[in-house]
Amino acid sequence: MGQLEQFDPKTRAELAGELQRRVDEPPQAWYCNRRRECDGRPHEGYNYNHARGSQWPPEGLDWVVWAAIAGRGFGKTRLATEWCRKMSETHPRIAGIGRRGFDVRATMVEGQSGLIAVCEAAKQTYLWEPSKREFTFQNGGKVHFYTAEEPDSLRGPQHHLAWLDEPAHMPLIDDVWDNLMFGLRLGTRPRVLVTTTPTPRKWMKELVKRDDTIVIRGSTFENLENLAKTFADNIVSRYDGTRLGRQELYGEIIEDVEGALWDSDMITNAHDFEETKLEGMPFTGYDGRAFERVVVAVDPAGTSTARSDETGIIVVGKVGRQFFVLEDGSGKYSPDGWAKRVVMLYRKWSADRVVAEKNYGGEMVASNLRNQDDNLPITLVTSRRGKLIRAEPIAGLYEQSRILHVGHLETLEMQELEWVPDEGPSPDRVDALVHGITDLAGSSREASIASPRGNSFTSSPVGPMGRGIYLPQGRIHTP
Ligand SMILES: Nc1ncnc2c1ncn2[C@@H]1O[C@H](COP(=O)(O)OP(=O)(O)O)[C@@H](O)[C@H]1O
Ligand SMILES: [Mg+2]
Numbered sequence: 001m002g003q004l005e006q007f008d009p010k011t012r013a014e015l016a017g018e019l020q021r022r023v024d025e026p027p028q029a030w031y032c033n034r035r036r037e038c039d040g041r042p043h044e045g046y047n048y049n050h051a052r053g054s055q056w057p058p059e060g061l062d063w064v065v066w067a068a069i070a071g072r073g074f075g076k077t078r079l080a081t082e083w084c085r086k087m088s089e090t091h092p093r094i095a096g097i098g099r100r101g102f103d104v105r106a107t108m109v110e111g112q113s114g115l116i117a118v119c120e121a122a123k124q125t126y127l128w129e130p131s132k133r134e135f136t137f138q139n140g141g142k143v144h145f146y147t148a149e150e151p152d153s154l155r156g157p158q159h160h161l162a163w164l165d166e167p168a169h170m171p172l173i174d175d176v177w178d179n180l181m182f183g184l185r186l187g188t189r190p191r192v193l194v195t196t197t198p199t200p201r202k203w204m205k206e207l208v209k210r211d212d213t214i215v216i217r218g219s220t221f222e223n224l225e226n227l228a229k230t231f232a233d234n235i236v237s238r239y240d241g242t243r244l245g246r247q248e249l250y251g252e253i254i255e256d257v258e259g260a261l262w263d264s265d266m267i268t269n270a271h272d273f274e275e276t277k278l279e280g281m282p283f284t285g286y287d288g289r290a291f292e293r294v295v296v297a298v299d300p301a302g303t304s305t306a307r308s309d310e311t312g313i314i315v316v317g318k319v320g321r322q323f324f325v326l327e328d329g330s331g332k333y334s335p336d337g338w339a340k341r342v343v344m345l346y347r348k349w350s351a352d353r354v355v356a357e358k359n360y361g362g363e364m365v366a367s368n369l370r371n372q373d374d375n376l377p378i379t380l381v382t383s384r385r386g387k388l389i390r391a392e393p394i395a396g397l398y399e400q401s402r403i404l405h406v407g408h409l410e411t412l413e414m415q416e417l418e419w420v421p422d423e424g425p426s427p428d429r430v431d432a433l434v435h436g437i438t439d440l441a442g443s444s445r446e447a448s449i450a451s452p453r454g455n456s457f458t459s460s461p462v463g464p465m466g467r468g469i470y471l472p473q474g475r476i477h478t479p
C-alpha cells in the first residue's frame, strides 16, 4: 500500500477506488447453473461472461483424456486453469506441463488466463512459488509444474490429474506423454486435460483416436468478444481463408494431402537440439561431430517462378549422412532486406556458401548479395529443371529420416505438407530448402540418393573455423 504514496492524489484516489471495487466485487463463478447449455453470456445470477458449454469438462466418467483442440484465443488455457482450480478440491496433486519454463510462468500461471487470474476472479488466495514450480490454491491443493523440455523430470512423481498446455507444439511430446502417463496413478481415475491448437503430428493424431479420449473442438470466433481487438484482428486477417487458418483459427487437425510429396510422418524434429536453439545459440554439430557444411539457400521473391511475394530463406547443415534444417528466415523483404538477412544467417551459422535461385536476368540476385558482402561464396541455381524432379529426391531423404528439422519450422512444414506438385507451383520455402539440401547432398557425392546405405559416419569432424564447439549426442540441459 505504501506504493500508493508515489502517485498524485487524484491517481491515488482512482487506484484506491479500483482496489476497493475489486474487494467489493463478488467472486465470479466460472461454471453456471445452465451448465453445458450456456453460451457464456451474462444472465441472471451471472452478470459477466463465464464458461461456455464448450468449455465445460466432458460429461460422464468414462474418459481419461479431455482434448480441447481449438483455435487460438478460444479460451483453452482459461478452461484449464478454471478446471484445475475446481478439481483441486478433490484432486490435490495436479501436474501442469508447459512447453518451456517461460510458458509455465508467463501463460499458465501469470498470464491473462493463468491460475493467478482465475483465483483472483474467484476471490481466492493462492501461493505461487516459482522456484519450486509449485502453485497452491486456497484449499491447499497444488499444481506442480514441469517443462516439456525435461521429460525425465516427470518420471517418478505421481499425480491425480494433469494439464498440458499446447502439447502439439512440444518437441519432446512423445517422451513427455509416456512419462506422464506412467506417473498418473494416484487416485482411482486419473485424467489428463490437453489444451492445444493442433499440429498434424503423429502424437496428435494418435491422441484423438484413443477410445478414452474425448475431443472438444472450437474456433477462435466463439470467444471473439473476450479477446483484445488487436489480437483478434491480427490473427484473423493473417489466417482466415487459408489452409493454416483451419488449424490456427478452427482447431482442425489438417490431414495429409493426397498427392503431396510430404506427409506428416516424414517430418522428424531433431529434439536434441531444441533447447540450445532456444538459448539463442546455434548448435554446431551432431553426434560429437561438427557440421561439415552449412548452406544458406534463398529463393528471392520476384524470380521467374515466384508464386508469392515471400522470399524463401532456409539454412541447412550436414554431418555425415545426416542433414539438418537449421533455421527458416523466410519472409517478405525488400531486395536489400533479403540480402541482409541471408548474410546475417550466413554469419550466424558460420555457413560456407549461399545458394540462390536466379531470377530472369540472373545477375541481379548475385549482385544484390555482393552489395552486402563482396566475398560471399555464391552458387546460382536455375529452376529450369522441373521442381518436382528436384524435390523428389529430397523427399526421399526425408523418408529415410536423413533430414531432421531443428525445432518447429511450422510454416515450412505446412508448405511441405500442402504442396501437390501436379496442382501448383512449389512454395518458396520448399524451393529454398530443396536448393540447399541438393547442394549439400551433391557435395558429398550423394546426388544419387538411391545409393546403398554405407556407414559414412566414421570420417572425422572437419569443422570450419569459428565453429569451436559442437554438441555431443543427447539432450543438453540448461540450468
Ligand atoms: N468464457 C469466457 N468468458 C470470459 N472470458 C473468457 C472466456 N474464455 C476465455 N476468455 C478470455 O479470453 C482470453 C483468451 O483465452 P485463452 O484461454 O488465453 O485462449 P487460448 O488459450 O485458447 O489461446 C483470455 O483473456 C481469457 O480469460
Ligand atoms: Mg492458451
Ligand SMILES: [Zn+2]
Pocket: 032, 033, 034, 035, 038, 039, 040, 041, 043, 046, 050
Ligand atoms: Zn451461464
